[in-house]
Amino acid sequence: MTTPDGTPPEAHRRSSRASSAELRAIVKSRAQVEKFLRLGLAEALGISPDAVDPTRTFTTFGLDSIKAFALTGDLAEWLDRDLPATLFWDHPNIEALTGYVADVLGLAE
Amino acid sequence: MGQPLPAPDATDPRRAPDWVRLLEARATAHGARLAYRFLSSRGEVVDTLSFEALAARARAIASVLTAGGAAPGAPVLVVLPSGLDFIAAFFGCLYAGLIAVPVPPPRPHRPDHRMRKVAEDSGARVALTEARLVEQVQAVLPPGADVWTVDALPDAPEAAPRTPGPGAVAFLQYTSGSTSDPKGVAVTHGQLLANQAMLAEAFATGDPTSDGLTSKFRVVGWLPLHHDMGLIGNVLHPLYQGGECTLMAPETFLMRPLRWLEAIDRYRATTSGAPNFAYELCVERIPEAKRAGLDLSSWKVAFNGAEPVRAATLARFAAAFEPHGLPPRAMTPCYGLAEATLLVCAAEAVEVDPAGRVCCGRPPAGATVVVVDPETRRPRPDGEEGELWVHGPAVASGYHRAPDASAHTFGARLSDPDDARVFLRTGDLGYLDRGRVFVTGRLKDLMILGGQNYYPQDVEALTTQAHPGLTSGGAAAFAVDDPAGERAVVVAELHRRNTEDAAAARDAVISAVLEGLGLSLSEVVLIRQGTLPRTTSGKVRRSACREALLRGDLARLDGMTS
Numbered sequence: 001m002t003t004p005d006g007t008p009p010e011a012h013r014r015s016s017r018a019s020s021a022e023l024r025a026i027v028k029s030r031a032q033v034e035k036f037l038r039l040g041l042a043e044a045l046g047i048s049p050d051a052v053d054p055t056r057t058f059t060t061f062g063l064d065s066i067k068a069f070a071l072t073g074d075l076a077e078w079l080d081r082d083l084p085a086t087l088f089w090d091h092p093n094i095e096a097l098t099g100y101v102a103d104v105l106g107l108a109e
Numbered sequence: 110m111g112q113p114l115p116a117p118d119a120t121d122p123r124r125a126p127d128w129v130r131l132l133e134a135r136a137t138a139h140g141a142r143l144a145y146r147f148l149s150s151r152g153e154v155v156d157t158l159s160f161e162a163l164a165a166r167a168r169a170i171a172s173v174l175t176a177g178g179a180a181p182g183a184p185v186l187v188v189l190p191s192g193l194d195f196i197a198a199f200f201g202c203l204y205a206g207l208i209a210v211p212v213p214p215p216r217p218h219r220p221d222h223r224m225r226k227v228a229e230d231s232g233a234r235v236a237l238t239e240a241r242l243v244e245q246v247q248a249v250l251p252p253g254a255d256v257w258t259v260d261a262l263p264d265a266p267e268a269a270p271r272t273p274g275p276g277a278v279a280f281l282q283y284t285s286g287s288t289s290d291p292k293g294v295a296v297t298h299g300q301l302l303a304n305q306a307m308l309a310e311a312f313a314t315g316d317p318t319s320d321g322l323t324s325k326f327r328v329v330g331w332l333p334l335h336h337d338m339g340l341i342g343n344v345l346h347p348l349y350q351g352g353e354c355t356l357m358a359p360e361t362f363l364m365r366p367l368r369w370l371e372a373i374d375r376y377r378a379t380t381s382g383a384p385n386f387a388y389e390l391c392v393e394r395i396p397e398a399k400r401a402g403l404d405l406s407s408w409k410v411a412f413n414g415a416e417p418v419r420a421a422t423l424a425r426f427a428a429a430f431e432p433h434g435l436p437p438r439a440m441t442p443c444y445g446l447a448e449a450t451l452l453v454c455a456a457e458a459v460e461v462d463p464a465g466r467v468c469c470g471r472p473p474a475g476a477t478v479v480v481v482d483p484e485t486r487r488p489r490p491d492g493e494e495g496e497l498w499v500h501g502p503a504v505a506s507g508y509h510r511a512p513d514a515s516a517h518t519f520g521a522r523l524s525d526p527d528d529a530r531v532f533l534r535t536g537d538l539g540y541l542d543r544g545r546v547f548v549t550g551r552l553k554d555l556m557i558l559g560g561q562n563y564y565p566q567d568v569e570a571l572t573t574q575a576h577p578g579l580t581s582g583g584a585a586a587f588a589v590d591d592p593a594g595e596r597a598v599v600v601a602e603l604h605r606r607n608t609e610d611a612a613a614a615r616d617a618v619i620s621a622v623l624e625g626l627g628l629s630l631s632e633v634v635l636i637r638q639g640t641l642p643r644t645t646s647g648k649v650r651r652s653a654c655r656e657a658l659l660r661g662d663l664a665r666l667d668g669m670t671s
Contacts, residue, residue, distance in 0.1 A: 062619040064629030066363055066386075066559055070394065073364030082150065085360035089216060 030102035036078060037094045040071050054094035123349055127273045127298035128203050135351055136164035147193050148357040152368050156193045163197060168270060169262060170201025176265035177255045179235050181206035186228055186236035188212050188246050191358040194259045195334045196344055198237040206271030209280040211335035215245050225249040226291045227283050231509060275299030281509050282337050282447045293509035294447045304450035304503035305349040310473035311455035312380055312410045326352030329378035331362040331369055338415050341451040366391045367399055374404050382412030384560030385419050386594055388426040406434035414443035415560045420461040421592050444469035444548050448518060448533050450503040453478060454546050462547055469546045476501030480541050483552060486524040496552050497539045498532035554651050556588040558595055563628050565651055572599050575621035576614040578607025585641060585654040596631035600654050603635045603666060611635050611666050640664040
C-alpha cells in the first residue's frame with residue numbers, strides 16, 4: 001500500500017516524531033484522507049481500491065472489529081492525533097469518516 | 110512444570126478459603142502498595158488501585174448491594190468497560206456474597222442481543238454499571254431491577270463483608286456461550302483458587318527467591334475483562350500472588366499492538382499473554398523500525414492460549430522479538446477452557462509434533478487429563494487421538510440453571526465402573542505423549558477465531574435470515590484451517606429464482622453475521638439449491654461440506670471450483 005502522497009506508510013510511521021504541523025502539511029486535503037482510507041480498507045480486505053465504494057457501509061465489506069481497530073490505529077498514527085476507538089462505528093462509511101476527520105482537522109476540500 | 114513450590118504457611122493469603130478473605134489478607138499485608146494500574150490508549154497511567162484501596166472500594170460497593178436487599182447467592186450483571194472500576198465491581202459482588210456476571214458493555218449504535226440473553230439466562234435482577242450505560246442496562250433487566258453506578262455510588266450504611274467460603278459460586282463465565290443458547294459456567298471460590306494454584310505451578314510464577322510475597326510477579330494485560338483469560342489470568346492471578354498488574358483496553362492493543370510490548374518493557378512484566386492471533390498481529394503490525402527500542406528481557410512467560418496455538422506463529426514471534434530481549438524459553442503454549450475455570454495445562458518449552466501440532470504440556474498437580482473414546486468411554490493409549498477429558502479441583506460445577514447440559518458436559522464417567530472420578534468432556538480432540546497433552550482438533554463444530562468462540566448454528570441462522578433467496582436449514586458454517594489461524598466460511602443454498610441476486614445475497618450474509626456476532630466471514634459460497642451435503646434425515650453435514658469445498662466439489666453459482 002502507498003499513502004496519498006505516494007510514499008509507503010512506513011515512511012509516515014517513522015516520521016511520527018515530527019510535529020503535528022509538519023504531519024498536517026503532509027495531509028493536504030480531504031481527498032487524501034479519503035484515499036488513505038480507500039487504500040487501507042482495500043489492503044485490509046484484500047480487494048482492489050477501485051472496488052471500494054465510499055458510500056458503502058463498512059460492515060457490508062466484512063470489516064470486522066480487529067481490522068477496524070487496526071485501521072483506526074493506522075489513521076491516528078498517520079494523522080498524529082488521538083482518534084476514538086469507536087471511529088468506524090460512529091462514521092460507518094468512507095464518506096462520513098472522511099467528513100469527520102476533515103472537520104476535526106479543519107482540512108481544505 | 111516449574112520447580113515445586115514451597116508449601117505456603119498458614120498466614121499466606123493464598124491459603125484463604127475464598128476471595129474475600131484473600132483480598133482482605135493482601136490488603137493487610139501490602140496496604141498502600143500498588144496492585145493495579147490502568148493505561149490510556151497513549152500508554153499513560155490514568156488510574157491506580159492499591160491493595161487496601163481495592164478492598165475499601167469492594168466494601169463500599171458491597172454495602173450498596175447489601176442495602177439494596179440482594180439475597181446472598183443472587184447474580185449481579187457487571188457491565189463495565191475495561192478499567193479498574195470493573196475490578197472493584199467484581200470484588201464488590203463477592204464481598205456482598207453475590208455472584209458476579211461479567212458482560213461486555215454494549216457497542217454504541219447497536220442493539221445488544223448478547224447482554225439481553227445473558228441477563229435473561231442468569232436471572233439477574235441487579236446490575237453494576239456506569240452512568241452512561243444505565244438506560245441500556247435497565248432495558249435488558251426485568252422492571253424494578255436495581256441498577257447501580259460504580260462511578261457515582263450512592264451512600265449506604267457500611268456492611269461487614271460476607272465470607273462466602275470455597276463452595277459458594279463466585280461468578281458466571283459466559284464466554285463460551287452461544288448467542289442463541291448462552292451457557293454460564295458457574296465457578297466457585299474454591300475452583301477459582303484451585304486454578305490459581307495450577308497457574309502458579311504451570312507458569313512457575315511463585316518465585317521462591319523473592320520476598321515470599323512474590324511482589325516481583327508483574328503482569329501486563331489487555332484482554333477483555335469479561336473473558337476468562339483476561340479476568341482469571343490477568344486480574345486475579347497477580348492478586349493471588351501479591352504481585353502487580355498493569356492493564357489497558359483491548360482497543361489500545363488492537364489499534365496499536367506496540368502499546369502492549371511497550372508496557373511489558375516499561376513495567377518489567379514477568380508474565381503476559383494472549384490468544385495466538387495477538388502474537389500474529391504483533392509480527393505483522395510492528396515493523397522492524399518500531400521494535401528497535403524494546404527491551405523484553407523481563408518477559409519470562411508469554412502464555413498463548415484460548416485458541417489453537419500455531420507453531421508458525423510461535424516461530425515468527427520468537428524470531429521477531431528475541432533480538433529485542435524476549436527470553437528464548439518465554440513462549441508458553443497453553444490449553445484451557447472456561448468449563449475448567451481457565452487453565453488445564455501449559456508447556457515447559459515449545460515442542461511441535463511431526464504433524465505441526467504444538468505441545469501444551471502436563472496438567473499441574475491435582476488435575477488429570479485422559480484421552481477417551483467418546484463412544485465407548487474407554488481411555489485410549491498414548492499417541493492415539495480421542496476426546497480430552499479433565500478431572501480436578503478447578504473443573505467448574507456446571508452451567509448455571511442448565512441441569513441437562515451440565516450433566517452431559519460435567520458428569521462424564523469412564524467405562525470402568527470402579528473408577529469413581531467424574532470428568533469434564535471438553536469437546537476437544539487430542540492425544541497424550543508421556544503425560545503431555547497435544548490438542549489436535551475439536552469434536553464439536555465450534556469455531557474459534559480471534560480467541561472468541563462461535564457456534565455454527567448461530568452463523569447459519571443469521572445467514573439464512575439475511576436474504577429472501579436463502580432458506581432456513583440451507584446453510585453450513587465451519588472453520589477452515591490456515592497456517593496463521595482459522596477462517597470462517599459459510600456455504601449456503603440460493604433459491605433458483607434468486608441466482609441473479611448472488612452478489613447481493615453474499616453482501617447481506619457478510620453484514621448480518623458481522624452485525625449479529627461480530628464475526629467476519631472470509632468466504633460466502635453460494636451453491637445450487639438442493640446440493641448441500643445432508644444426512645438421510647436432512648441434517649446439514651458440516652464436515653462433509655467443508656471437505657467438498659476443499660476438494661472443489663460444490664455446485665458453486667460463481668462457477669469457481671475452489
